[in-house]
Amino acid sequence: xxRFAELLDRLVLTPARNGKLTLLxxxxxxxEDPDRGLALSAITGDLSIAxxxxxxxxxxxxxxMDPVLFGYSYDYVGDLAETVSLVxxxxxxxxxxxxxxxxxxxxxxxxxxxxxxxxxxxxxxxxGAGIEARFAMIKLVTGGLRIGVSARLAKQALADFGKVxxxxxxxxxxxxxxxxxxLFAWLEGKAPKPxxxxxxxxxxxxxxxxxxxxxxxxxxxxxxxxxxxxxxxRVQAVSEAGLRRLYSRTGDDVSGAFPDLxxxxxxxxxxxxxxLVGDPAAATGTFSDLQQRLNRKAVSPKVRERYPAFMRCxxxxxxxxxxxxxxxxxxxxxxxxxxxxxxxxSRFDLSPLAPFDGWATLDEMRKNPPHPVIEGxxxxxxxxxxxxxxxxxxxxxxxRDPRTVDAVLMYAQRGHGKRSSFYSDYTFGVWQGDAGEExxxxxxxxxxxxxxxxxxxxxxxxxxxxxERFGPVRSVRADREKGLVLEVAFEGLNxxxxxxxxxxxRFPRIxxxxxxxxPIEADRLATLQALLD
Amino acid sequence: MRPSDLLRPRPEGLYCxxxxxxxxxxxxxxxxxxxxxxxxHARAGHGSVLAxxxxxxxxxxxxxxxxxxxxxxxxxxxxVHVNGVAVTFHPAGHVLGSAQxxxxxxxxxxxxxxxxxxxxxxxxxxxxxxxCDVFITEATxxxxxxxxxxxxxEVARLIRSTEQFPERAHLVGAYxxxxxxxxxxxxxDAGYSRPVFIHGALSRLCEYYQSQRIDLGDLRPATxxxxxxxxxxxxxxxxxxxAFADRWARRFPDPIFCFASGWMRIRQRAKQGGVxxxxxxxxxxxxxxxxxxxxxxxxxxxxxxxxxxEALVRWCELQGIAAKALHLxxxxxxxx
Ligand SMILES: [Zn+2]
Ligand SMILES: [Zn+2]
Numbered sequence: 091x092x093r094f095a096e097l098l099d100r101l102v103l104t105p106a107r108n109g110k111l112t113l114l115x116x117x118x119x120x121x122e123d124p125d126r127g128l129a130l131s132a133i134t135g136d137l138s139i140a141x142x143x144x145x146x147x148x149x150x151x152x153x154x155m156d157p158v159l160f161g162y163s164y165d166y167v168g169d170l171a172e173t174v175s176l177v178x179x180x181x182x183x184x185x186x187x188x189x190x191x192x193x194x195x196x197x198x199x200x201x202x203x204x205x206x207x208x209x210x211x212x213x214x215x216x217x218g219a220g221i222e223a224r225f226a227m228i229k230l231v232t233g234g235l236r237i238g239v240s241a242r243l244a245k246q247a248l249a250d251f252g253k254v255x256x257x258x259x260x261x262x263x264x265x266x267x268x269x270x271x272x273l274f275a276w277l278e279g280k281a282p283k284p285x286x287x288x289x290x291x292x293x294x295x296x297x298x299x300x301x302x303x304x305x306x307x308x309x310x311x312x313x314x315x316x317x318x319x320x321x322x323x324r325v326q327a328v329s330e331a332g333l334r335r336l337y338s339r340t341g342d343d344v345s346g347a348f349p350d351l352x353x354x355x356x357x358x359x360x361x362x363x364x365x366l367v368g369d370p371a372a373a374t375g376t377f378s379d380l381q382q383r384l385n386r387k388a389v390s391p392k393v394r395e396r397y398p399a400f401m402r403c404x405x406x407x408x409x410x411x412x413x414x415x416x417x418x419x420x421x422x423x424x425x426x427x428x429x430x431x432x433x434x435x436s437r438f439d440l441s442p443l444a445p446f447d448g449w450a451t452l453d454e455m456r457k458n459p460p461h462p463v464i465e466g467x468x469x470x471x472x473x474x475x476x477x478x479x480x481x482x483x484x485x486x487x488x489x490r491d492p493r494t495v496d497a498v499l500m501y502a503q504r505g506h507g508k509r510s511s512f513y514s515d516y517t518f519g520v521w522q523g524d525a526g527e528e529x530x531x532x533x534x535x536x537x538x539x540x541x542x543x544x545x546x547x548x549x550x551x552x553x554x555x556x557x558e559r560f561g562p563v564r565s566v567r568a569d570r571e572k573g574l575v576l577e578v579a580f581e582g583l584n585x586x587x588x589x590x591x592x593x594x595x596r597f598p599r600i601x602x603x604x605x606x607x608x609p610i611e612a613d614r615l616a617t618l619q620a621l622l623d
Numbered sequence: 624m625r626p627s628d629l630l631r632p633r634p635e636g637l638y639c640x641x642x643x644x645x646x647x648x649x650x651x652x653x654x655x656x657x658x659x660x661x662x663x664h665a666r667a668g669h670g671s672v673l674a675x676x677x678x679x680x681x682x683x684x685x686x687x688x689x690x691x692x693x694x695x696x697x698x699x700x701x702x703v704h705v706n707g708v709a710v711t712f713h714p715a716g717h718v719l720g721s722a723q724x725x726x727x728x729x730x731x732x733x734x735x736x737x738x739x740x741x742x743x744x745x746x747x748x749x750x751x752x753x754x755c756d757v758f759i760t761e762a763t764x765x766x767x768x769x770x771x772x773x774x775x776x777e778v779a780r781l782i783r784s785t786e787q788f789p790e791r792a793h794l795v796g797a798y799x800x801x802x803x804x805x806x807x808x809x810x811x812d813a814g815y816s817r818p819v820f821i822h823g824a825l826s827r828l829c830e831y832y833q834s835q836r837i838d839l840g841d842l843r844p845a846t847x848x849x850x851x852x853x854x855x856x857x858x859x860x861x862x863x864x865x866a867f868a869d870r871w872a873r874r875f876p877d878p879i880f881c882f883a884s885g886w887m888r889i890r891q892r893a894k895q896g897g898v899x900x901x902x903x904x905x906x907x908x909x910x911x912x913x914x915x916x917x918x919x920x921x922x923x924x925x926x927x928x929x930x931x932x933e934a935l936v937r938w939c940e941l942q943g944i945a946a947k948a949l950h951l952x953x954x955x956x957x958x959x
Pocket of ligand 2: 659661664717738
């Protein structure tokens with residue numbers, strides 16, 4: 091536990107990406123199984139432990155010390171987990187353990203605990219540990235290590251550790267489970283690559299870049315195909331060896347929410363496309379229709395019937411035994427078109443190409459799309475293979491209305507009047523800084539544009555994810571891994587010297603809640619700067 | 624005699640009316656008793672100064688030999704009388720030469736501890752608890768959150784980091800008097816025998832410590848003349864924390880900023896200061912040590928001079944010990 095705790099502490103304070111990689115590689119090299127794999131899963135967010143709520147933690151500590159002294163302490167430190175780790179009284183000497191428990195022992199004990207005896211188990215573990223280890227334990231049970239290491243960076247460290255390509259790790263990832271013993275064995279050259287460990291794995295997706303100022307003049311339209319950009323959520327449908335999985339674009343398994351679509355996946359392939367609701371032939375539902383099916387624990391048959399899910403497919407990554415990703419877009423598209431003929435047309439349809447004869451035509455098409463659920467066009471290079479990540483060049487998105495931005499909720503403030511019991515004024519930010527070291531910078535504030543139902547949802551989110559409070563304002567967790575993405579619409583953008591970001595929005599409002607979007611994929615400040623006149 | 628008649632706070636510092644002297648006055652006074660050489664406790668310009676020989680030496684090093692009208696060296700454990708008041712210096716374990724000052728008169732005994740700590744420190748004599756009626760304590764780290772780890776553990780992390788990042792210089796910020804020498808000595812005790820590079824601001828005090836038979840090993844000036852930037856790869860460089868903010872620090876290859884201080888216990892402090900490797904090493908007591916010391920002195924009354932008084936006063940009240948904050952100003956805790 092102490093090594094893990096030390097790793098966390100160093101990662102938080104090490105700003106440089108290379109420094110973080112060195113620390114992680116070193117930890118993997120010098121730590122035994124299963125601890126290193128458990129640490130990895132804690133960092134990537136794949137470790138599941140019954141959560142202990144902050145109020146419970148507070149209750150545990152004030153049973154053990156003077157509440158006034160605790161209050162002074164918490165006021166001074168500001169962070170609950172840290173305060174508790176520091177002030178937790180050591181048990182009397184005869185009850186002290188003579189060694190600190192390992193990460194494996196801690197995780198084992200916490201996982202074996204039920205929700206109701208979780209706090210007792212935690213208290214016993216805290217009694218047996220030093221300050222640093224206590225801090226790490228509390229971070230584990232309160233969720234969110236917040237150490238500035240993304241899952242992607244952790245995988246890069248694994249790749250460095252085993253001297254393999256990071257894409258190899260990403261590809262294997264979803265077939266593996268903590269504590270990843272077979273993965274480490276392979277990376278250390280002690281065992282073969284754990285291939286075929288599982289079927290229906292997630293394939294890391296290919297992402298596009300927004301069209302920016304001078305991009306198009308350097309490109310030849312004949313090298314590209316255009317498609318409509320449908321306003322749904324990106325999914326990957328994988329069905330192999332009897333296993334069916336529907337993944338979000340980050341590789342989260344969302345099959346459970348869409349049993350109607352999963353039922354129709356009677357094929358052996360991996361498809362990439364947009365999840366939408368409605369009848370593909372007659373009526374494609376709007377994003378708010380789609381939201382009836384998102385972000386809820388259970389979907390009633392009634393809702394399922396009213397908003398049937400379907401997938402509008404635009405790429406074919408695997409067909410039977412063949413990995414199609416190395417093929418060109420043209421080749422994949424040809425196979426996709428013929429493959430689509432074999433699928434249930436009420437659940438799968440083909441995203442049509444949008445022929446165009448030059449950038450000016452495409453610009454017109456983009457601004458006047460033939461269907462309200464289209465939010466722009468996609469450009470895909472004909473000779474490009476399917477590459478994981480966001481390579482610059484092969485894929486572009488060109489939105490109909492560029493005056494929306496995906497931002498991350500940073501602060502929430504109580505409203506006024508009948509909204510005074512809700513956190514209804516939101517400060518949001520976008521990313522800036524180098525890859526791996528992004529930071530959010532606030533770009534605006536909005537307090538309308540959402541429904542009452544959405545207000546309740548955001549309010550709950552704010553209360554569940556508060557990091558700090560200052561009077562009526564709460565600072566909300568917003569980092570690479572966790573945060574609420576808000577699509578913000580605005581009338582215009584001005585340069586501003588008063589704002590740290592250098593931009594000021596005119597008339598911003600929340601146009602949509604993007605529960606589905608990982609915060610790190612929100613927009614960057616550069617995207618906003620490009621919109622300045 | 625009532626304790627408040629024997630010692631009482633005044634704007635200049637703690638004053639003893641029957642002895643007509645001040646302890647650690649922050650302004651020039653005719654007669655000063657000084658606990659230790661940190662600049663917030665030991666100031667130049669007094670008429671006369673009574674302090675341990677080492678504290679007098681350190682004051683002379685810092686302020687020049689004529690820092691006071693006259694000086695008198697106190698020997699630890701030996702009582703001297705100042706205008707009829709019995710005064711005895713006892714070791715405080717804070718920095719080289721540091722002492723507590725025990726003042727006794729009319730059947731009342733008060734110990735002014737100055738700054739002190741309880742962790743072992745190879746560069747100074749350990750603190751001795753003195754039983755007394757009133758114990759005057761500082762409370763720099765007087766909150767339950769301050770719990771210092773063993774210093775050996777902190778230095779082991781430093782040395783491990785030099786192995787993990789052999790291409791980077793490790794710049795250790797440590798106050799010039801006491802902390803710097805203690806850190807260097809800890810590095811030596813951990814078996815590290817390579818040269819340690821020191822900033823010019825430390826050289827005279829390090830030399831003085833070595834003249835007092837405190838072995839600091841091979842120390843070299845951290846200058847680039849005659850060498851290349853790469854010479855400091857993987858090296859440990861010790862300097863005052865202020866030096867790391869300026870141009871001086873840029874001469875080192877991809878430096879890792881380390882800071883040896885009790886404040887490093889709080890992560891936000893380290894983060895705000897841009898510290899990559901915090902070393903929780905303090906020359907003050909942590910919370911547990913403050914409580915233990917108060918109990919060991921057997922004092923029925925506690926006066927808190929500077930630091931975070933409210934929590935310590937609260938704890939004393941819970942224990943049924945009378946306690947009050949003196950609200951002395953002018954002590955900036957140079958030593959941590
Ligand atoms: Zn002090
Ligand atoms: Zn001091």
